[in-house]
Amino acid sequence: MAEPFLSLGREDRLEGLEAARSLTGRPAHLLEKDIWVVWAISALFESGLGTKLVLKGGTSLSKAFKVIDRYSDSINIAYDVGMITGGIEAHCNYLPSQRSDAHRLVETINERLPEWIESNIVPVLVSALARDSLAGQLEIVGKHREKLRLTYPAVGQGATYAVPAVLLEFNARLASDPYQIMPISCEIDEQIPGISFPHANPRVAGASQAFWDKAIVAHAYCKHGQLQDDRLVRHWYDLAALARSEFLAPSIKDRHAALSAIRRMALRNGEDSPGTSVDYVDAVGGHLQIVPEGQALSALATDYLAMAEDQLLIDDAPGFEALMQACRQVEALANKAALQASHDIPTRKPSLAPHGRRAARRSPG
Secondary structure, eight states: OOEEGGGSOHHHHHHHHHHHHHHHOOOHHHHHHHHHHHHHHHHHHTSGGGGGEEEEHHHIIIIISOOOOBOOSEEEEEEEHHHHHOSGGGGBOSOOSSHHHHHHHHHHHHHHHHHHIIIIIHHHHHHHHHHTTOOOEEEEESTTSOEEEEEOOOOSOOOSSSOSEEEEEEEEEOTTOOEEEOOEEOTTTTSSTTEEOOEEOOEEEOHHHHHHHHHHHHHHHHHHOOOSSTTTTHHHHHHHHHHTSTTHHHHHTOHHHHHHHHHHHHHHOGGGSTTSSSOHHHHTTTOOOOSOOHHHHHHHHHHHHHHHHTTOBOTTOOOHHHHHHHHHHHHHHHHHHHHHTGGGSOSSOOOOSBTTOOOOOOOOO
């Protein structure tokens, strides 16, 4: 019977990683991070919370859909927003009709999410660590304490870009967002005789959702010109990879996914609801901007270089200029598709009221 990799002693784990490095050509510290990423996903989705969570973002594109070939530096987990708010938002249709409604909803999420992570997610991972006799440190982090960092005892050594930690990022999802159950495994699964590696069968958001989520993040960056963190360039890398896949055409035509992406963005950033500095309805209505300019573009180039230096990308990854050119093509195709489907785009800021109802108007003040 194969012995679980994470149950091995430090020296045996290091030997296994070096053997895997020789077989794959990938850095040992990234192979190790990949194992912990899959372990964390498995721990969450095998728990009682698994039916309320959905895996999304770059991890879903690399591990489930096999669209991108890079290592995940974080795990994007979507939770049913109704669990946090206890209100109607799990069944809402569109964006808040007024800025005050958006701010109120976001404030509720920001206030309750850290406690929900502490009370629900942390115990699951603590229990899984104890079950597997693993050492690890958990810390709630982020501007609104909406992220959970799992720091693991690494045996592989890398540069500073890929730290020995798995970052779980929690974002709201709506009941209408589709998903499917898909198997994921470690990159070196079955490559070392006598050693087994973690597996998981999470609920996974569709590739169209990942495309529009990343496109909207890129659009916001183009308008704001500021990186929210130093690892944001991954979104452009993933968009370029999607452009080479069979998922691009259906994604840019998926109006439900486009509108769902701006609903989720409103739940994350009430200050960026339609009518403020970034109008996301406009972004999915034929005016999407993916490629930034000036200093914003230079900052992305610097981030991309750091990502490449730590070997998070494959050897034949495109240069930065080629990456941006691919993203320009994606931008043009997405805008063309949106304009062709303009009759499906809201002409007013839609409401967060339940299906079949309209939100009551409030007097100013």
